[in-house]
Amino acid sequence: xxxxxGYDKKIVLERVQQxxxxxxxxxxxxxxxxxxxPLRLQNGLYVQxxxxxxxxxxxxxxLSATQLRTLGDLARTYDKGYVHFTTRQNVQFxxxxxxxVPDMLEKLAEVExxxxxxxxxxxxxxxxxxxxxxxxxxxxxxxxxCEIIRQWSTFHPEFAYLPRKFKIAVNASPSxxxxxxxxxxxxxxxxxxxxxxxxxxxxxxxxLGRTPIVGEVIxxxxxxxxxxxxxxxxxxxYNRYGRRDNKYKARIKILVKALGIEAYREKVExxxxxxxxxxxxxxxxxxxxxxxxFNDPAYDILENNPAEFVARQTEQKAFAxxxxxxxxxxxxxxxxxxxxxxxxxGVAPGNVTEQQLDLIADLAxxxxxGEVRIAHTQNVILADVKQSDLxxxxxxxxxxxxxxxxxxxxxxxxxxxxxxxxxxxNAKSIPIAEQIQRKFDDLDYLYDLGEIELNISGCxxxxxxxxxxxxxxxxxxxxxxEFYQVSLGGNSGKQAAIGKILGPSFAQxxxxxxxxxxxxxxxxxxxxxxxxxxxxxxxxxxxxxxxVYGKAH
Amino acid sequence: xxxxxxxxxxxxxxxxxLAADFEGELPAGSVIVPLTYWQNNREAxxxxxxxxxxxxxxxxxxxxQGDLDSLVMIAINFPKFADGRGYSYARLLRERxxxxxxxxAIGDVLQDQLxxxxxxxxxxxxxxxxxxxxxxxxxxNDFSDVYQAACDQPTPLFIRRAG
Ligand code: SF4
Numbered sequence: 001x002x003x004x005x006g007y008d009k010k011i012v013l014e015r016v017q018q019x020x021x022x023x024x025x026x027x028x029x030x031x032x033x034x035x036x037x038p039l040r041l042q043n044g045l046y047v048q049x050x051x052x053x054x055x056x057x058x059x060x061x062x063l064s065a066t067q068l069r070t071l072g073d074l075a076r077t078y079d080k081g082y083v084h085f086t087t088r089q090n091v092q093f094x095x096x097x098x099x100x101v102p103d104m105l106e107k108l109a110e111v112e113x114x115x116x117x118x119x120x121x122x123x124x125x126x127x128x129x130x131x132x133x134x135x136x137x138x139x140x141x142x143x144x145x146c147e148i149i150r151q152w153s154t155f156h157p158e159f160a161y162l163p164r165k166f167k168i169a170v171n172a173s174p175s176x177x178x179x180x181x182x183x184x185x186x187x188x189x190x191x192x193x194x195x196x197x198x199x200x201x202x203x204x205x206x207x208l209g210r211t212p213i214v215g216e217v218i219x220x221x222x223x224x225x226x227x228x229x230x231x232x233x234x235x236x237x238y239n240r241y242g243r244r245d246n247k248y249k250a251r252i253k254i255l256v257k258a259l260g261i262e263a264y265r266e267k268v269e270x271x272x273x274x275x276x277x278x279x280x281x282x283x284x285x286x287x288x289x290x291x292x293x294f295n296d297p298a299y300d301i302l303e304n305n306p307a308e309f310v311a312r313q314t315e316q317k318a319f320a321x322x323x324x325x326x327x328x329x330x331x332x333x334x335x336x337x338x339x340x341x342x343x344x345x346g347v348a349p350g351n352v353t354e355q356q357l358d359l360i361a362d363l364a365x366x367x368x369x370g371e372v373r374i375a376h377t378q379n380v381i382l383a384d385v386k387q388s389d390l391x392x393x394x395x396x397x398x399x400x401x402x403x404x405x406x407x408x409x410x411x412x413x414x415x416x417x418x419x420x421x422x423x424x425x426n427a428k429s430i431p432i433a434e435q436i437q438r439k440f441d442d443l444d445y446l447y448d449l450g451e452i453e454l455n456i457s458g459c460x461x462x463x464x465x466x467x468x469x470x471x472x473x474x475x476x477x478x479x480x481x482e483f484y485q486v487s488l489g490g491n492s493g494k495q496a497a498i499g500k501i502l503g504p505s506f507a508q509x510x511x512x513x514x515x516x517x518x519x520x521x522x523x524x525x526x527x528x529x530x531x532x533x534x535x536x537x538x539x540x541x542x543x544x545x546x547x548v549y550g551k552a553h
Numbered sequence: 554x555x556x557x558x559x560x561x562x563x564x565x566x567x568x569x570x571l572a573a574d575f576e577g578e579l580p581a582g583s584v585i586v587p588l589t590y591w592q593n594n595r596e597a598x599x600x601x602x603x604x605x606x607x608x609x610x611x612x613x614x615x616x617x618q619g620d621l622d623s624l625v626m627i628a629i630n631f632p633k634f635a636d637g638r639g640y641s642y643a644r645l646l647r648e649r650x651x652x653x654x655x656x657x658a659i660g661d662v663l664q665d666q667l668x669x670x671x672x673x674x675x676x677x678x679x680x681x682x683x684x685x686x687x688x689x690x691x692x693x694n695d696f697s698d699v700y701q702a703a704c705d706q707p708t709p710l711f712i713r714r715a716g
Contacts (some may be wrong), residue, residue: 005714007698007710007714010697010698011696011698011699011700014695014696014697015696018695018696022665030688031665035634035663035665038634038635039665121635121637148711151700151710151711152700152701152709154700155669155696155699155700155701156700156701157640157668157669157670157672157673157699157701157703158637158640158641158644158669158673158703159637159640160637160640160666160669161634161635161636161637161640161666162637163637228709236641239637239638239640239641240613240638240641244636244638274649275648278702279702279707279708279709279712280701280702280709282711283711283712283715285715286711286712286714286715289711289714289715
């Protein structure tokens, strides 16, 4: 994991001091609320329905046990005893008092964490694959590149007041895209060219929100060392020409659509030509320095599938189920990647109490070199667990409610905080998740259904990524009442696609029944090897529509 | 006379900024003229000497590319501090067009933006009239080190770390 040196420490601490001063000037009336607003946003501080909300960055999803314990402490001392993991590798405190936020930031800085640029019209936290560095099929570990982007984008003087927020994601797995790079402002896919040289396929102009668009390729191959200069060219063109008159048309995707990808590419290449060989071009030494923080931990030499591990699975079906669903293959023999699901029915997806944070920290220390990752699916990953430890880990995790073996299943719902917490919401989202989880509580049935991604957002801002859910649910306001629109066919992976709206929206109480009908259509139509998305793509929208709304429509 | 920050010091502002639609006789003294006025009255202005032009946030710095030798100052207007186009303009004027004169931020210019503005090449700041330039001056010192290269620091930290 990356460790701060003197420079990083100083910069983050100076930020805390700066924000302390800004908060003081705000309370002294020397900073108008509308002037304080973007400053606090660039420090992750929203004013929400109930209280301020502080969003803290988890750079590319990595957290140490020490950091987890600090989050737990902060939740205990300054908040109501729990935090919320978001869909963008951030963690949120929902109730802190504005006055104590500088103190919280100072405590975070002590463990090398910050809230810099977690909101506002600037470059946000860079996200990546939660399995980075531990899967066999990756071109390269993407995390050092994310850290390089983090440093470049932190307090970038030219890009602090962009037309709108700006999100970058990196993926390095050729088979799967767990970082959903094609629905980001810039998506980077790490690739090798025909000469075996490392670089990036660069996507631009993807995004969710009001106008969901899958990104387009602006460059098939960008050499490794050209990363920052090329990003700088893309963002400069956006900063100059992106719309500023209408915030719903201000994202880069609108500019790319308006100009067309060829014209956008041309502008970027022209811009880049001026400084591609300049001082900001990366060097092999600079990359090597950052990479040195992501070397493998001290793995033991082990065999796959130790006898006891195999025996336990035969003895206990529940354990075997969990291994099947929530454990992924590790690049090292004898190790495994474990996903602790925070998706227990009745608990808001992504919410974790301070006791649970401490427990996860303990599990990380005991089983996984003291580190965890947070996924955009709002789950926690122990990336380096010995297979021989899995049974012990499972027992503890089960007890703690982290072992619902539903990873990737219909009930592993991605869900934004919605109307229970968020001031922008049209409708609640958490009760919908709960309703669906209660309806589909039979694990065998869930396994039989296979992988279905169901995502819920409480409004158009799409924090719950509903557009790219195989089944998407969006909260809408119908004459002051909370209704829900359903879309089908979304996909966040390599075959990125935006879901299509099924039809008129539904009342809250009907949602679980609607989802059940959709699932029935799938079950009746699927062939043996098809997953939900395959069947949908083959049979199309009509059978689903007919079942849900009745043939008369 | 109003004050401004220039080269990290507070000084009297001896310049008058003329409105975007200014026409007719120039007032006495030093004036910062809008882009269109400059384009329409180049020769007279050059003859008068001491020429300064201001760009609005939707006026590209390329418009002045051929004129830089005639100008002692370019001001860039921030109609709202959240309109960040001026940051790119300033950097282009310094890094690409090598403008060496005064680069002044005018308009909605506030303490919390000064650090970034100084990094992209501004060396003078007309802080918004209702704010104290003395207090705003502190904003220039918010950070003592930076990650990226810009006009104030041509070498990114990743190179300096290695050295
Ligand atoms: S999608 Fe809307 S309701 Fe949900 S968290 Fe985002 S802004 Fe709030």
